[in-house]
Amino acid sequence: MREDTVVSKPMTSRSARRAATQARILDAARQEFGDRGFEATTVRGVARRAGVDPSLVLQHYGSKSALFTAAIQLPPxxxxxxxxxxxxxxxxxxxxxxxxxxxxxxxxxxxxxxxxxxxxxxxxxxxxxxxxxxxxxxxxxxxxxxxxxxxxxxxxxxxxxxxxxxxxxxxxxxxxxxxxxxxxxxxxxx
Amino acid sequence: MREDTVVSKPMTSRSARRAATQARILDAARQEFGDRGFEATTVRGVARRAGVDPSLVLQHYGSKSALFTAAIQLPPxxxxxxxxxxxxxxxxxxxxxxxxxxxxxxxxxxxxxxxxxxxxxxxxxxxxxxxxxxxxxxxxxxxxxxxxxxxxxxxxxxxxxxxxxxxxxxxxxxxxxxxxxxxxxxxxxx
DNA sequence: CGAGTCGCTCAACGAGTGTTGAGTCAAGTT
DNA sequence: AACTTGACTCAACACTCGTTGAGCGACTCG
The missing domain is CATH 1.10.357 (Tetracycline Repressor; domain 2)
Structure with a gap:
């Protein structure tokens, strides 16, 4: 609902760190999808490339399909x-x-x-x-x-x-x- | 199918029949590979389309990859x-x-x-x-x-x-x- | 400084995959 | 008719996948 633009809280530690790993996962996903295609790309492979546990990938993006959807969005x-x-x-x-x-x-x-x-x-x-x-x-x-x-x-x-x-x-x-x-x-x- | 087996040709029943099902498997494979791509195509799907047991597909072509190789050969x-x-x-x-x-x-x-x-x-x-x-x-x-x-x-x-x-x-x-x-x-x- | 939040990991499940070996039964052979 | 061949099916194995719920541990906050 609300965007995380809370000025009173330090943005460097909690939310920023989560956003950073989320971005790292997305980058890893783009590379994996781009190299191997959707079917041959595994959630485990994306997680490995991002240096993260596989389950975390799904905590961030819900499913492999949703991750793919996020990965193929072109800059407007x-x-x-x-x-x-x-x-x-x-x-x-x-x-x-x-x-x-x-x-x-x-x-x-x-x-x-x-x-x-x-x-x-x-x-x-x-x-x-x-x-x-x-x-x-x-x-x-x-x-x-x-x-x-x-x-x-x-x-x-x-x-x-x-x-x-x-x-x-x-x-x-x-x-x-x-x-x-x-x-x-x-x-x-x- | 019952007609097919009983009323079939008396000429070459063994080898010709095997060749026929082999061709039917190959046709089914080309359609599946052509519709879904290599990764999403399953040996079971090809077998189902050919009206055959999955293991028979591999008895004929050895592996899914070999079946794919056969399926993408263009007429010379x-x-x-x-x-x-x-x-x-x-x-x-x-x-x-x-x-x-x-x-x-x-x-x-x-x-x-x-x-x-x-x-x-x-x-x-x-x-x-x-x-x-x-x-x-x-x-x-x-x-x-x-x-x-x-x-x-x-x-x-x-x-x-x-x-x-x-x-x-x-x-x-x-x-x-x-x-x-x-x-x-x-x-x-x- | 203690309580709690939360990013993250661990372990596991169920489903589906390619692949294999043994078994079946009709067609062919003698 | 008895035996053999071989095309085909059955059942199962080992593996990987996406996905999930519980738990850990560091960081935040009162």
């Missing part, structure tokens, strides 16, 4: 600022995806909740992009662009395809930007 | 004939992916063996496509094209993105072909 500001698809492409540059994003994508093919989250996330981006480009088949072309970025992300960060792993970051961004905007650009410049 | 002729990337795009048309392909893709993010199989499969296609288009960054551009097709496949058959699920098959093929060949086409028509 992130997707909005990237309304431009070019900025999306640039995200491929990062050597490693943000942990929550990696956890989300890793399980998107096997866990309905993750699948739905990715679907909504991408649908939103498609709408934003489609509104920007206009023209016939705007939504479909936006969907193709966004799907391509998804495929590129999977190929690079999860499958490690040779051609996209050996190439430099700059090359990927340059060539991918040109390829994915060749169709959209024609519409824009006229 | 298929990938060769699709050297042209345009034909690849057309594969998106199919309402449902071939069962072994679906099983393969479903687990590609969580099972190393599946991940490696997809990686090799796509690397091969990239090489074929790159050899065909030539020019600077040929391999990288081919990789982007192939990755885009992967993303489109995932978006359509696994995530069911609104824009690619609601659109007609023909529209997808038409718009996707144009988008993905816009960059390559310039090089071709030189």
């Amino acid at each position: 500001g992130d997707p909005e600022e990237a309304a431009d698809h070019l900025a999306e492409v640039l995200k491929v540059r990062a050597a490693a995806l943000p942990p929550e994003m990696q956890a989300l994508i890793r399980s998107m093919l096997t866990v309905p909740e993750a699948s739905e989250a990715v679907r909504h996330h991408l649908d939103e981006r498609i709408d934003n992009l489609a509104a920007g480009i206009g023209g016939p088949d705007a939504e479909l072309r936006a969907a193709i662009t966004v799907s391509s970025i998804l495929g590129l992300t999977v190929a690079r960060h999860f499958l490690q395809l040779r051609a996209v792993s050996s190439a430099s970051d700059d090359d990927i961004v340059r060539v991918a930007s040109r390829a994915l905007t060749a169709d959209l650009g024609a519409e824009r410049s006229r | 002729g298929d990938p060769e004939e699709a050297a042209d990337h345009l034909a690849e795009v057309l594969k998106v048309r199919a309402a449902a992916l071939p069962p072994e392909m679906q099983a393969l893709i479903r687990s590609m993010l969580t099972v190393p063996e599946a991940s490696e199989a997809v990686r090799h499969h796509l690397d091969e296609r990239i090489d074929n496509l790159a050899a065909g288009i030539g020019g600077p960054d040929a391999e990288l551009r081919a990789a982007i094209t192939v990755s885009s097709i992967l993303g489109l496949t995932v978006a359509r058959h696994f995530l069911q993105l609104r824009a690619v699920s609601s659109a007609s098959d023909d529209d997808i093929v038409r718009v996707a072909s144009r988008a993905l060949t816009a960059d390559l086409g310039a090089e071709r028509s030189r």
Whole structure:
């Protein structure tokens, strides 16, 4: 009910310490989910990585599923600022995806909740992009662009395809930007 | 089932019958792996779907992992004939992916063996496509094209993105072909 | 400084898993 | 017809999982 913003009590010892371990558990969960996926991740494994007893994990998050739900929450500001698809492409540059994003994508093919989250996330981006480009088949072309970025992300960060792993970051961004905007650009410049 | 046993063929009852149930088990395995992924698929579930005792599944295939290996084998002729990337795009048309392909893709993010199989499969296609288009960054551009097709496949058959699920098959093929060949086409028509 | 709160650990349960060896019974062989 | 083969089932093992309730012990507070 009430948030723990009690000024009279020292925040460093009790509540802060609990919040710290809670955050440590969440971090461990994101890494485990991101590395192994939902099914192969065990509560015991998360606890081990966090240096904590397995039961404590459930005292904090209730269940493995609830822990997963918490682990795949994306920071809210992130997707909005990237309304431009070019900025999306640039995200491929990062050597490693943000942990929550990696956890989300890793399980998107096997866990309905993750699948739905990715679907909504991408649908939103498609709408934003489609509104920007206009023209016939705007939504479909936006969907193709966004799907391509998804495929590129999977190929690079999860499958490690040779051609996209050996190439430099700059090359990927340059060539991918040109390829994915060749169709959209024609519409824009006229 | 009683009819089946009594009225069955007098030709080869022993080996042929065993081969038939082996094939039935494999089909059931492909569906289960394709629907749930490797981890969530149980030997008991496969056996139930095949109408067979769980232990028989392992008598035929040795282990769950070996069964998975058998289930994700792609027919050999298929990938060769699709050297042209345009034909690849057309594969998106199919309402449902071939069962072994679906099983393969479903687990590609969580099972190393599946991940490696997809990686090799796509690397091969990239090489074929790159050899065909030539020019600077040929391999990288081919990789982007192939990755885009992967993303489109995932978006359509696994995530069911609104824009690619609601659109007609023909529209997808038409718009996707144009988008993905816009960059390559310039090089071709030189 | 003693009482109590509370973050945390310990030990255990029940369910479900992959896997195995022995047993069953019809099909095939002599 | 008697015997053998082999496809298949039954029952069980060993293990890991998520989850739970009781208990410990350090820290907080009156």
